[in-house]
Amino acid sequence: MQFAAFADQAATIEAEPADLEIITHVAILFEETESDADLERVARFVQGRVFPAWDSTKLDIGPRTCYEAIARAAGQNVSADDVETSVAERGDIGAVAASYEFGTQRGLGAFGGGAASSVDDLTVTDVYETLEAVASADGSGSHDTKVDLLFSLFNQCAPEEARYLARLVLSEMRIGVGEGTVRDAIASAFEVPADDVERALQVSNDYGDVAVVARTDGVAGLESLSLAVGRPVQAMLAQAGTAHDALEAWDLAAVEWKYDGARIQLHHDPDGETRIFSRNMEPVTDALPEVVEFAETISKPIILDGEVVAVDDAGDPLPFQAVLRRFRRKHDVAKTREAIEVRPKFFDCLHVDGEDLLETSLTERHARLERVLSRVDGGGEATSGQWLTDDPERIEAIDADALAAGHEGIMLKDPSSTYSPGRRGKRWLKRKPDVETLDCVVTGAEWGEGRRAKYFGTFLLSVRDGENYETIGKVATGITDEQLVELTELLEPHVRSESGKTIDLEPAVVFEVGYEEIQTSPTYSSGYALRFPRFIEVRSDSDDPDTLERVKRLSEQ
Amino acid sequence: MFKAIVSAATLTSALDSVSVLVDECKIHLEEEGLSIRAVDPANVGMVDLTLDAAAFESYEADGGLIGVDLSRLEDIAGMAESGQLIQLELDEETRKLHIQIDGLEYTLALIDPDSIRQEPDIPDLDLPARVVLEGKDVNRSVKAADMVSDHIALGVNDAEEFFYVNAEGDTDDVHLELTQDDLIDLQVGPAHSLFSLDYLKDMNKAIPGDTEVTLDLGEEFPIKLYFGFAEGQGQVTYMLAPRIQSD
Numbered sequence: 001m002q003f004a005a006f007a008d009q010a011a012t013i014e015a016e017p018a019d020l021e022i023i024t025h026v027a028i029l030f031e032e033t034e035s036d037a038d039l040e041r042v043a044r045f046v047q048g049r050v051f052p053a054w055d056s057t058k059l060d061i062g063p064r065t066c067y068e069a070i071a072r073a074a075g076q077n078v079s080a081d082d083v084e085t086s087v088a089e090r091g092d093i094g095a096v097a098a099s100y101e102f103g104t105q106r107g108l109g110a111f112g113g114g115a116a117s118s119v120d121d122l123t124v125t126d127v128y129e130t131l132e133a134v135a136s137a138d139g140s141g142s143h144d145t146k147v148d149l150l151f152s153l154f155n156q157c158a159p160e161e162a163r164y165l166a167r168l169v170l171s172e173m174r175i176g177v178g179e180g181t182v183r184d185a186i187a188s189a190f191e192v193p194a195d196d197v198e199r200a201l202q203v204s205n206d207y208g209d210v211a212v213v214a215r216t217d218g219v220a221g222l223e224s225l226s227l228a229v230g231r232p233v234q235a236m237l238a239q240a241g242t243a244h245d246a247l248e249a250w251d252l253a254a255v256e257w258k259y260d261g262a263r264i265q266l267h268h269d270p271d272g273e274t275r276i277f278s279r280n281m282e283p284v285t286d287a288l289p290e291v292v293e294f295a296e297t298i299s300k301p302i303i304l305d306g307e308v309v310a311v312d313d314a315g316d317p318l319p320f321q322a323v324l325r326r327f328r329r330k331h332d333v334a335k336t337r338e339a340i341e342v343r344p345k346f347f348d349c350l351h352v353d354g355e356d357l358l359e360t361s362l363t364e365r366h367a368r369l370e371r372v373l374s375r376v377d378g379g380g381e382a383t384s385g386q387w388l389t390d391d392p393e394r395i396e397a398i399d400a401d402a403l404a405a406g407h408e409g410i411m412l413k414d415p416s417s418t419y420s421p422g423r424r425g426k427r428w429l430k431r432k433p434d435v436e437t438l439d440c441v442v443t444g445a446e447w448g449e450g451r452r453a454k455y456f457g458t459f460l461l462s463v464r465d466g467e468n469y470e471t472i473g474k475v476a477t478g479i480t481d482e483q484l485v486e487l488t489e490l491l492e493p494h495v496r497s498e499s500g501k502t503i504d505l506e507p508a509v510v511f512e513v514g515y516e517e518i519q520t521s522p523t524y525s526s527g528y529a530l531r532f533p534r535f536i537e538v539r540s541d542s543d544d545p546d547t548l549e550r551v552k553r554l555s556e557q
Numbered sequence: 558m559f560k561a562i563v564s565a566a567t568l569t570s571a572l573d574s575v576s577v578l579v580d581e582c583k584i585h586l587e588e589e590g591l592s593i594r595a596v597d598p599a600n601v602g603m604v605d606l607t608l609d610a611a612a613f614e615s616y617e618a619d620g621g622l623i624g625v626d627l628s629r630l631e632d633i634a635g636m637a638e639s640g641q642l643i644q645l646e647l648d649e650e651t652r653k654l655h656i657q658i659d660g661l662e663y664t665l666a667l668i669d670p671d672s673i674r675q676e677p678d679i680p681d682l683d684l685p686a687r688v689v690l691e692g693k694d695v696n697r698s699v700k701a702a703d704m705v706s707d708h709i710a711l712g713v714n715d716a717e718e719f720f721y722v723n724a725e726g727d728t729d730d731v732h733l734e735l736t737q738d739d740l741i742d743l744q745v746g747p748a749h750s751l752f753s754l755d756y757l758k759d760m761n762k763a764i765p766g767d768t769e770v771t772l773d774l775g776e777e778f779p780i781k782l783y784f785g786f787a788e789g790q791g792q793v794t795y796m797l798a799p800r801i802q803s804d
Binding site: 072075076077078079101103104105106107108109110111112113114115133137139140141142145148149151152155 | 601602676677707753801803
């Protein structure tokens with residue numbers, strides 16, 4: 001398939017406001033994609049993905065690298081800074097990429113030399129294979145190789161192709177196609193029930209594969225897909241809620257401690273490998289040797305869901321930042337391990353010894369978890385407790401215990417619920433303590449002054465409103481110098497653009513922020529402002545900031 | 558079979574002239590010397606290098622092919638002082654390259670040649686103009702153009718018989734003319750092409766200032782740029798595809 005044909009359909013989809021029509025257009029795109037290899041890629045490309053979610057191959061191209069490649073392809077005297085300035089003005093890398101005239105650099109192929117390459121138009125396969133080469137470039141000189149490869153793609157692009165290539169490269173497709181759209185489009189294109197597609201997506205975590213299986217083997221093919229030890233699935237997520245909500249909905253609630261740690265998914269095969277994934281399905285195995293050592297004593301193939309918590313010498317929990325210091329570490333693991341100890345706390349069990357447990361009840365899964373870990377040294381310590389109760393006072397007491405032990409509070413779960421990967425449903429509720437804090441996503445920053453000039457000093461905070469983020473305030477107080485260094489490191493990979501001292505960030509990091517009061521205000525796009533905001537900590541629920549709706553509710557109290 | 562002793566300066570020159578374009582390459586170990594051909598990932602610039610057996614202190618090879626990580630090999634070669642000798646020996650069984658510099662022994666893991674990007678074909682170009690000049694003049698031209706632009710135009714005025722360099726920036730321009738007197742040799746012909754300085758700057762890094770460099774040019778055609786090293790027993794040829802002039 002020509003990349004131009006994909007770009008053309010992407011433009012049709014982007015221009016379509018109605019959800020149902022979007023599904024129809026995506027379904028047509030899938031039907032018209034002839035080869036299976038292309039279908040696999042197209043099913044991911046429409047969501048701005050290049051590789052399957054479970055694959056540890058990540059594109060990981062920073063905006064700056066992309067700007068450099070575009071600048072070079074754009075012709076005479078366009079610099080990466082020029083591209084960045086345009087992105088800051090237009091707010092869309094796609095529109096900026098489409099505004100240049102590419103293709104002025106000729107290749108040696110046109111003169112009968114160079115490596116054999118298609119002089120023809122760019123295909124979906126060309127794009128995929130080149131991005132694969134970009135992802136696999138590492139080591140010294142890899143930055144230049146990445147720019148060279150991206151440049152070669154942009155250089156072959158017409159404006160409309162460039163628009164979607166740039167967005168794909170930066171994983172921000174923004175054509176209104178979400179996971180549900182792709183599910184429904186696969187169902188519609190290949191005439192299979194959406195529920196079967198949904199289940200297949202949950203266990204395989206691979207939109208490309210599911211699209212191909214649906215087309216070639218139909219319902220039977222989809223049913224044959226199952227969990228695989230070593231291939232991560234999306235984590236089930238929780239909403240905010242109260243004990244009252246929980247008991248009203250389910251009569252009986254399963255209560256668990258909520259840890260201030262980082263979510264992990266453990267895949268262990270006694271005859272194969274032990275692998276650990278973050279909640280974004282990034283491999284974190286090498287960073288957590290304690291957990292690997294623990295897992296290696298388990299005698300059955302398993303997939304477990306849990307958290308890692310950092311603890312001090314007395315075994316008391318440390319804040320989430322401490323876990324982060326361990327979590328993303330690639331070097332000096334042993335040294336950091338000495339400084340910060342982590343412990344796993346598992347609360348769910350997705351698979352034991354060839355048996356998928358997604359469809360079984362929460363209480364049954366917890367019983368299986370206890371059984372598996374009871375046979376392991378330290379297994380009791382690594383199993384998170386679960387209490388069933390219909391008594392609000394008992395729930396209060398468990399909450400008080402959790403807080404006294406230094407944890408965040410409690411989770412309330414529906415005892416009969418099945419495990420729904422990637423879903424933020426009402427079956428799991430997280431009860432937050434009633435203090436005046438908000439979880440805000442950081443969407444901007446300003447460079448500091450004086451001795452803090454090398455670090456970000458002020459952070460622009462936003463809350464979620466549907467798919468969008470609306471600003472609500474700036475925080476600069478409550479942050480130590482040491483934390484500023486860490487926060488700068490944490491946020492720098494997410495810089496979209498810079499102009500003067502102001503930095504535009506992609507929404508990726510969530511701060512817990514304390515405040516005195518929420519006021520209505522014309523200063524920020526949310527229509528509200530936080531009075532006396534102060535930084536408390538980086539939140540582990542990195543993709544779950546508070547919503548504008550909650551802000552409204554809090555302001556009315 | 559491959560076993561050779563070579564001066565650090567010669568090996569370093571050879572590696573540097575390839576590494577400006579690619580990170581990994583295939584090296585052909587022929588009886589009469591070694592050769593490397595590589596093209597950058599965008600298929601815009603290529604290098605063709607040969608180093609005769611005579612450039613080595615001793616050389617034995619029978620036509621093998623190895624794949625190397627250039628920056629690794631450069632780092633190792635960098636451990637030697639320029640007058641020192643480097644001994645290279647291929648272990649056919651383990652597919653590793655044993656490198657000895659004085660008492661230092663280094664075993665370098667090789668890369669599967671099949672995993673390295675395909676070697677380029679050399680375009681058969683009939684370029685009408687030829688400019689022979691000193692490496693330092695190429696360096697000066699590239700440096701001057703780089704001050705104002707990211708593109709450089711190279712051409713020959715066949716009526717008035719001079720070689721010229723043009724670079725146009727957003728505000729400033731650079732123009733340089735070199736006549737027969739300034740050049741080692743000039744064969745006039747219609748020639749004017751625009752190139753990306755990104756590539757030419759990299760290639761320029763590998764050109765020694767005191768070397769005689771030949772540029773073959775045409776109209777909107779690739780440039781062929783070549784020079785010798787290791788007292789003429791090594792030869793580097795670069796080819797770079799042009800950019801289309803927008804106006």
